[in-house]
Structures are given as structure tokens and as C-alpha cells.
Amino acid sequence: MKKLSKISGLLIIALIFASFTSCKKEQSRATGWRYNDEKNGGVEKVPYQEQETGPGLVFIEGGTFVMGIAEQDVMYDWNSSPRRVTVASFYMDETEVTNQFWRDYMAWLEKVYVVNDLKVVWDNALPDENVWRDRLGFRETETEYYYRHPAYNDYPVVGVSWLQCVNYAAWRTDRVNEQILKDEGVIEWAPAAGPEDYFSTDAYLTYDYSYNSDKQVYNITTQDYRQVKMEDGVLLPRYRLPTEAEWEYAAYGLLGNTVGERVLERKVYPWNGHHFRVDNNKYQGDIPANVRRGRGDYMGLATHLNDAGYGPVEVISYWPNDYGLWNMAGNVSEWVLDVYRQTTNETVNELNPFRGNYYETKQLLEDGTVAERDSIGKIPMVPVSDFKNDRRRNYRQADNKNYLDGDWATLLEAEAWTGTTPSESTDRMYRKTDKTFSLVGDNARVYKGGSWKDIQYWAAPGHRRYLDEDESTDYIGFRCAMARVGSQVKGK
Helix, strand or coil: CCCHHHHHHCCCCHHHHHHHCCCCCCCCCCCCCEECCCCCCCCCCCCCCCCCCCCEEECCCCCEEEEEECCCCCCCCCCCCEEEEECCCCEEEEECCCCCHHHHHHHHHHCCCCCCCCHHHHHHHCCCCHHHCCCCCHHHHHHHHHHCCCCCCCCCCCCHHHHHHHHHHHHHHHHHHHHHHHHHCCCCCCCCCCCCCCCHHHHHHHHCCCCCCCCEEEEECCCEEECCCCHHHCCCCCCEEEHHHHHHHHHHHCCCEEEEEEECCCCCCCCCCCCCCCCCCCCCCCCEEECCCCECCCCEEEEECCCCCCCCCCCCCCCCCCCCCCCCCCCEEEEEEEECCCCCHHHHHCCCCCCCCEEEEEEECCCCCCCCCCEEEEEEEEHHCCCCCCCCHHHHHCCCCCCCCCHHHHHHHHHHHHHCCCHHHHHHHHHHCCCCCCCCCCEEEEEEEECCCCCCHCCCCEEEEEEEEECCCCCEEEEEEEEECCCCCCCC
């Protein structure tokens, strides 16, 4: 990844003074004070162009689209009714996360935790290699070799739960931001740091960090050097799982079927048309995704292996969609961020729809300082609802995970969800109930897209399925996403 000095304009001392000189005459339109002048208030204004694209990501320009199924609901799930929504611009992994990427993660966990007698953290992150086993099928080749053998380096990792994927995304955020600060000379490399002092983006922004003071950001008010702040525009936003709406929007790739603001043909799959076979003369009749063609047919006929994948294949295979994303119709299904509810499409917001909000804040000590990192290096967090005097309306309204889900028990016992006082309603917004009203609970997470194991019906991005967040399979993987800050159009 190229260096981000053009964004910050402050990390290297030479650029600091250059930026101060270039904008020394710029004044605040609110106060008239000159920016970046220690003799005139010392107010900093950091030059900023736009967000850099993080490693592995592709820019997805947002917009409006019809979310939901575009064909007959032959399963009669009635859980994905069409609805027009808008998704803000964001970034998404070009490919599914691979076995090699996951082994990078495991190697880091081993250095930080195993050597410090916390092997359980490493153990909990291991993919479940036994997901391949089947009572009446021979899958020992995959069980023994799929995750570990270099022949499968660039194949999508499977056997990982939703919870494991969320932890991976958090780890990736820290490693990318650590590399950025290291490349800029802001921090020194510490690959063998222990659980309490490894680099964490949140910890770096919260506590005083051990750093190389010669290459810090110059503070014009104190005429000293300080740590990088979020206000400097250097650190990237978090890697995370995409929301269901983001994933579906990105999968359709609504670029090749539009003229101006008109969608000429609604897509069923990530390519144009309503057919699952390619109509291109050179590849006519081929299937452009790794799916099961029919009963007993996973890869085609010898001498003409249609998709050549009896299981997962390399993540860069077949044809990318119009956003440049690979395997959005097949190969492996993918976890997304949302909690599953049957009626989600009918109830969530029209702008950036999502179900599963759970708001936390850093735990504070009696003196108002943030509590120290715990034994595995995490900053202790507490639910926002612990602050009983919070009067914000958006924290006193409906529970995005439970309230009005549409199941009969919720409707019959609405008082148990809404509460009788504002404070009780606030609690309900953030905390799981101690009663179970439905077979689908808050630990059921959505996964999207078809897989090598599915028939083509599931390759349509509008379909949705779910699985408990702590379970894993041989056909579910994932890819990461990142928010786009500022302009919704890249390069403007």
C-alpha cells in the first residue's frame, strides 16, 4: 500500500512545514483565526484529499437499488421481499478471505498468545477442519489438507464461524493501521509484543503509546510532538463484515446494465440477463460460477469440466462482476453482519438497512479515565444502556434486534419488549432478553450467495439464509468491507 503522507500532510517534519507554509493565510470562516499558526490560536487544519483504498479492497460506489429476490420464491421462505433502498459508498474485498490470509492471522496469534501461555485464544481461532467429514462420503483429503496444504493457499477459508470472522476483521484493522504508522516512521515495529501491549488501533487512540518521537505529528499549540489522531486522516476505518444490503448491492454490480439513471434490465445474478449460462460466443454454454449443476453433478464431464470445481476453487476464478469482485455467485457462501429475521426487508431503514445494532462504549474508571486493557489486550467495553441518564431519543426507541420482528410471540407480548418506562426501553435496545420467543434468536446470522454445494437457485444475490453465529460449515466463508468516509464519489 502506498504511503499516506499525501493524506496527513503532517507525519514527516518536512511536509509539516510545507503544509503550514502553503496554508498559512487560510482563515477560519467562523472566527477569522488563521489555521496552523501558533501565534493565532494554534488551531490545526489538516490537508486532506480522500480516503486511501486499504489492502485487498475495491471501491463500491453506492446508490439505490431494489433489494430482495428477483425471481419466484420456490422455497416459500417469504423472507426477502423486494424493496427499494439506498446503500452508501463503501469498500469491499476483491476476493473471499483465503486459507493463506487466515494462516497469517494464526501466525500472529501464535506469536502474541501461545508464547504467553494463552493458547486458548489461538485454539479458538482455528478453522474447524472436521466440517468436511460426511457420514456417507469420503472427504478425508479436504479434512487433512484443505486448510494447511500450500496447494490450497488461494482457496477460500471455510470452517470459520461468524464470531471468528468478526475477530479476524478486527485483527486485520490493527495490522493495516500498524503498517501505515510504521511505514511513516511514527511507531517502531514490535512483532513479538505481548497481549497487553501489541498494537491496537483503539488502544493507540486511547492511551499514551510508546513511539519514535522524532517522527510524530507536530502540535502547533504546544510546539511539541504528539501521537496521530483520527482527526489527522491517516488511520483507516475498521475492516468488518459487510452488511446484508452492502453485500447484495455489491454482488449485483449495477454498472453494466444502466444508462444514466435508468436500469435497463434488472439482474437476477451478478451478470446481465436471466440465464445462468454464458452466451458469449467463445464461452457459450459455460457456467460462470462454481455451483452444483444438478443432482450428482458438481463439476461437469471429463474433457469438458464445466466449472472444474467439485469443491471450492481459487478465489480468483471465472469472471468478476462489474465492480471487479470475484465469486459473488458461487464458490462459497459468505457471512454478513446482520442478525436474521424473516421480515427484515419490510422493517429496516431505507438508507443503509441493517439489523443487529448493539452499541457499546469504553469502560471508565471512577476518575474518568479509560480502564486498562484486559489480559488478552482488549479495551473493556460496556453497553451504552448502562448510562441510565442518557436522554437521546435514538437510544430510547425500538430494539433493532428484537422489537417488532414480526413473529407472533413478539406481537402478543409487545409490552415485554417496549417496557413501561424510558429507561427500561433503553435497556431493551441493547441487551438480549432473558426470554426466548422464537426459534430464530439474536445469535442467528445471515449468510448470502451460492456455494459449490448449492444449485444455481441460491446464486441469486437476493436470497438469504441463516446459521448460528458460533457454527461453521464446509461451504461458508467471508470477505471484509470498510466504510467510505467523505465524498461518495472516488476521486472527487
